[in-house]
Amino acid sequence: MLYKLEQKNHTLERLPGKHLKSINWKEEDLQILIYKNLEKLLQDEDLLLIAQSRNWQEEPDIMALDQNGDLYIFELKAWESKDHNLLQVLRYGQIFGQYNYQALNQLYLKHFPGNKSLVEVINNKYDVNLEEDQINQKQHFVIITNGLDLKTREAVLYWRTQGLDTQSWIYRIYEVKGDILLEFDTFEINENPYSDIEEGYYILNTNYNNNPSTHKDMIQKKKAAAYFDPWKRNITKLKKGNYVFLYQSGKGIVAFGISNGKLEKNTYENEPDEEYNVGLNSFKELSSPLSAKEIKSITGINYRFMSTMFGIDIESAKKVIEHIKENNL
Known part of the structure; x- marks a missing residue:
């Protein structure tokens, strides 16, 4: 890169x-x-x-x-x-x-x-x-x-x-x-072959399985966030204008928005600066989640949703956005 x-x-x-x-x-x-x-x-x-x-x-x-x-x-x-x-x-x-x-x-x-x-x-x-x-x-x-x-x-x-x-x-x-x-x-084969993709479109796990309140906080405050090292540093990749799809484990994409590019650091679990986040403009919450199975079918790519955040290519992102606008809003 x-x-x-x-x-x-x-x-x-x-x-x-x-x-x-x-x-x-x-x-x-x-x-x-x-x-x-x-x-x-x-x-x-x-x-x-x-x-x-x-x-x-x-x-x-x-x-x-x-x-x-x-x-x-x-x-x-x-x-x-x-x-x-x-x-x-x-x-x-x-x-x-x-x-x-x-x-x-x-x-x-x-x-x-x-x-x-x-x-x-x-x-x-x-x-x-x-x-x-x-x-x-x-x-x-x-x-x-x-x-x-x-x-x-x-x-x-x-x-x-x-x-x-x-x-x-x-x-x-x-x-x-x-x-x-x-x-x-x-190209090193690993568990997530998409980890180096940075074309301005990202899928971010809302941390629901670890702490459901973080998921609720992201939806209510229209933001993308991650917690503790090294996971919180994923947020520093988000530039102004990047698309972020919020993904709830076991459900799928539940919302998406466009990064404002302003990195903020908050206290999390009584530890200062352990939450990194950016605000999401043009925020839209889906009427029904777009499941992992549907994402794979729409894009033709077998994404692995274990990472905190990973990038997807422009072609796949456009297909996902189009499907969401037609079926999930």
Whole structure:
């Protein structure tokens, strides 16, 4: 994530990410960029490139080998919200995972004519002594996707829980004073794969299970609040104009409003400054809660509602707001 530093008041403002199409790039441009700069982008991953996809061929975007002879199959996703494309990389695994050394070496020499044989190049590069039958005994699947793409994160998390070595490497694009900046990083699989989403739309748990009075206080005073460290610091993320959906555990979204951006600190349970809150303008209480099941159905994303607060993407937020206005007000 990239932040703008406000030096005078010591605050940070996260810069919004952009989609690939916003800079007039196609998926093949991203493929060429990564292929030419893989060592720069992935300094922690020492891989030997062996092939990139060719027109009209059923091939992965990029294939590479590591020092153990394991095959890495890359699939680039320039366009978001097409999680079914993840199945394509698994199909490539089925095809190329069955390649013996001779077939893989032949493919390598098509892309790098004039080079030594694949096993010689690997052994020289990594200073190892692999035999031909040790190459391509294991496959790793790498999905390269925009940091805004939540549905692919869901799919990667699912396949990981099923024991498949599927990784997600995330790129984010920013534009600063006409310059295009690229951030490239791995996506850590954890219990909440949406924790780093900051597009101005948030779901906040009202703390009902721990203290029902906090839920009532947020509704009555039209505010978003959290309590004690580290949970209260979630509120500092809320900028003026951000949407906040108040979520009651076991019920669903019960209200929403727009942050005024004014952070306040109150005493909570006789402890000073243990409540952080911001006021919510244009506050609306729902006539009936929008359940977790309905939220997942509307957005197509299997959100986990265990966190105090997490961000959702703009596309999903608009769907939720539209549904609420049509059915829950």
